[in-house]
Each structure stands twice: as C-alpha cells, then as structure tokens.
Amino acid sequence: MIAGLVALAVAAGLAVVGAVAWQRHRHFAGVAEDRRRNDEWHRRHEGEVVESETRLRLSLDAAKQGVVVADASGAVLYRNPCARPFAEARHGEALVEAVVAELLAEAARGQAVEREVELYGPPRRILFVSARPLRRDGRDYGAVALIDDITESQRLDAMRRDFISNISHELRTPMGALSLLAETLAGETDPEVASRLACRVQVEAIRLSGILDDLLELSRIESSDASERSVVDVRNVVADALSRVGPAAEEKRISIEASLPVLDLRVRADRRQLASAVFNLLDNAVKYSEADHQVRVAAARRGGCVEVEVSDRGYGIPLRHQKRIFERFYQVDRSRERTRGGVGLGLAIVRHVAANHGGEVKVESTVGEGSSFTLVLPAGNEPLADEGDEPELPETGQPRGQQPVGATA
C-alpha cells in the first residue's frame, strides 16, 4: 500500500518536473528563435549597409575629380584613386596635398573654403581645391575636399579671351593707319607727297586684306572636313609652296634646301588645304630665320604615312610655348612679331589641316638652335587623279639642294 502511494507520489512528482521542464524548454526555444531572428535581421541589415557603402565607395572611386574625406579632427579616412597620386607625390604635387590637408582642417571646423593651386611642373597644371564641412541635423561628420584639374578649361578661357582681343587688335592697327593716312591725304596738295601717302594706304590695305584672307582660310578649314579629297602628290604641293615662298626667302637671302625623294608620296587630301599648310610651315621658317640662314624641307614616307618636315635654324620656341603655338593668334614674342608681319594664324591653319586629314603636326625646338615642324599625313595609294607623274619644281632662283634623286639628307 505504502509502496503504491510512494510510486504514485513519484509519478506525480515526475509529471510536475516533466511539465515544468517542457515549459522551460518551450520558453527557451522561443528565446532562441527570437535571437536567431534578431541575428538574421542584423546580418541582413549589416549586409545592406556594407553593400551600400561599397556602392558609394565605388562611385567615388569612379569620379574624375579627386575626393578626400576626413573625420571631424581632419584626419583622412578615404581618398579616391584620382586623389591618391597627390598623397604619394614627391615633387610639385606634394604642395597640393599640403593645401588639401590645410583646407580639410578648416572645413572640419565648419567653414567651406577653396583655393587655386598653380604648378609649374612640368607639366604645368592648375588645380582647384575646395573643401566643405559634412554636417546634418547639428551632427558633425567631418569634411570632404574635392580636387579639380582646371588646366584645360583655363586654357580654353584664355584662348577665347586672347582671340577676341587679338582679332580686334590685329584689325584695328591697319584700320587706324588707314584712317590717319586718308586724313592726311585729304589735306595734301603736293602731288608727290600725295602719291607717297597713297602707296602707304595701299600697303596697309594689303596688310588688312592679308589678315582677312588668313582668317577666312582658317574659318574655311575649320568648318570643312576636307571632303573634296583627291590623290595628291606631296612633292607637287611642296614645289608649289616653294615657289610661293621664294620671293620672301630671296629678300632675306635665305636658301631653302629641298629634299624630295622619288618615292610614292601620294596622299588623299584636299589639295588647297594641304598647299596652305605646307606654305604656312615654309613661310614661318623663313619668317623666323635670321638673314643668310638656311631652311630645309624634306618629304619622306614612313610606314603608312607621308611626312613633310620643315626645319630652320632660327630663334627656336621655348618649351612652355610649344603647346600653345597652334592656337589662333598665339605668338611667342609679341614685341618682335610686328616687325615680321605675322599675326599668329599660320600654325592654327596647319593644325586644322592635319586634323582634317587624320594626321598630325609635331614640333621639336630648342631655343637658340632652331625649330623643326613635321606634318604627318596618312598615305593614299590610289592612282593619281589630277597630277602628272613628275613634280614640277619651281624656278625660284634659290639653291634647291638635292633634287628628287632619292636622297633624304
């Protein structure tokens, strides 16, 4: 009996313990489930944050301007690939990094700042650094600095400004002279003086019309894409240019040595444009050489290209000007230009002709030693359309050096 009661009590006890344990198990299982869900939510959320940050980082990495992000103390947290070279720089660019650090520190204190940094390099560059604080709802997130390379836009701005001022100046000088001469002429009674004045009027008028011709030629070449192409023998073009430049060369006693080898020197080109380009190169060489010096012109075939090289032993072009000489009206030494009668359009014409024909123009120059310009054009191998086989060389009275006999010296 007693044993039966004990067994019952034990069974009841076990049942209670079992029930409690079951309940506990249920409870803990619930907590574990909650935690699991919580963890999963965090993981998912964290994943989203990481994904979003990666996306933002990649976007900044792709930016064409330098981006540097700093914390509230001004210490750099992130730098995109465009900004990295400045941090690793050892020469002029190291100064940009110093400016970035300085502006970031100022921006971190809550002030938007910007500065232009000019580097003489080489290459010469102008950079615009701006920094602003990162703040939202009164909370401080640090600062960001942006580095923009404004070299090209500044160059274009300067070019546009120069163009307007140059064109006005170039046209105004002969116009002023003309009006002054006309005024004097009106009151002049001595026929001899009047005739001398009339001659001066004519000279100024020719100068003015020369400038206008150059401008028109440039504008025509700039607007056309050399669609009127035919197969042209470069030797003929050079020969024509030689005969045009002959008188000016003779006046300064400059001999022009031409080296036109008997090779296939045909190109597909707009003949008039090409002639204009070669003439301008030769004209410059004569203009910028001192009297009694020599100018060389050589045509050659190199790979799939035909090259025309015009070299002089003139004043030479300082390195810093070499990139700009192909701009309209750009002149290296303005004070001396007047006496030579250049207005600075020749090389702009040459560059446009080269570009129109898918070629290029290269310059090599040392100050005090001379300059060499090379016009490179893709060769054209179709039959000649409007040319004879033999180039007609001009009778300029100049020593012509090697005639077409295959020499290239």
Added chain:
Amino acid sequence: MGELRRSFHEELDEIQAGIVRMAALVTEAVPRATESLLESNLELAQQIISADDQLNDLSMLLEERCHHVLALQAPMAGDLRALSTALRLNAELERSGDLAVNIAKATRRIYGTHYDATLRGLLARMSEEACRLVRLSIDAYVDRNAGLAAALGDIDDQLDNLNRECAQAVFQAHSTGAIDLQAAVQICLISRYYERIGDHAVNIGERVVYMVTGWLPEYTGSARLQIREHSNPGGPDEG
C-alpha cells in the same frame, strides 16, 4: 614601448613629408624665377620673393620638430641618421630657395635688358637641369636609393658645363656690345645661382648616401689628413 616607437616613426614620416614639401616649393620657385627673368615679369619676381617666407617658415618648424624628436626620443643608429639627414636637407633646401629669390632679384636689376636667344636658351636649360637635379635628389631620399644619390655628382656635370657655356656666351655678347657690363655680371651671377642649386642637390645626395650607408662623404679627406699627420707628425703639410 611599441606605442612610443610607432608614434616616433610617424614623426619621422611627417618630417620626411616636410622635406618633400620644401623641395616641392624649391622646384616650383625655380621655373617661376626663370620665367620672371626671361619675360621680365616684375610682378612674378615679387611673388617669388614673398613666397620664400613660406619656405623659411616651413624650414624653421621642421628644424624645431627634428630637435624636439632628438631631445625626447633619443633615437639611435638609422633613426638618428635619418633625423640628422633631415636637418641637413632642411638647410640645403632652404638655401636653394634663397637662390631662386636671388634670381628673381637679379631679374629686377637687369630689367629692360634684351639678350639674345643663345643666352635665353642657356638660362632656360640651366633652370630645367637644376630642377631635375633637385627632383632626383628627393627621389633618392624618399626611395633610400644610395646609388642614385651617389650618381648626382656626375649628373651635375651637365649643369657645370652649361654654367661655363653661359659665361662664354656672356663674354661673347658683351664683346659685341649686345649687353652692357651690368647685365653681363648679373647674367653670370644668375648662371652661378642655377649651378649652386645643382650643388645643393648634390649635397643632398651625399647626405642620403650617409643616411642609407652611414658613410660620410668627408671621410676620405679626413682619412687622408690623418695618414699625413701620422706619417709626418708636427711637420708642414706637403699636400
């Protein structure tokens, strides 16, 4: 100790960055000085003269910083050499900046003088060559490249030759009456300033060799003196 050393090396890195920045100020000042000279740009000349204050300020701060680290951290061996090298480089670069200022001042002295293309070309080339030497010396410093640093003396020969050529060209121009005596003297001095900038770059190279290898350039001369004194104690120097 680990923490201390880490911040010590950060200090050394920052000192190196300061030296690089000083050199950048020099290599930016020299072509500006040349432009002011060749284009008679007095405004630019004044800018260079004023901008030298920045270099002087940086030099002073850097020197103080080096002394601070020397006093507080008592560095040894390579670290000590790096610091003493930074101190020397600081002085060489500060002096190079002064030479750029001298060129700008000479620009004012010979304002209005027209000189021929040969002289202009030579001055432009000397300017480029001097800057190239400074850049190479800093490359050697940052890369700890003792080979490049030791070669700077020979690379500098080109600038020395240009200096001689320039003197010849000045004599020539003066003898033909193209420039007056005042301009001739100034141009010779300017040429000398470029040549000195090159010499400072060579000095930087020598100190970089010392920093990397522990070998002082003056060691050879000093050893020679000791041998002489040892073989002939108290006697006259026979050279």
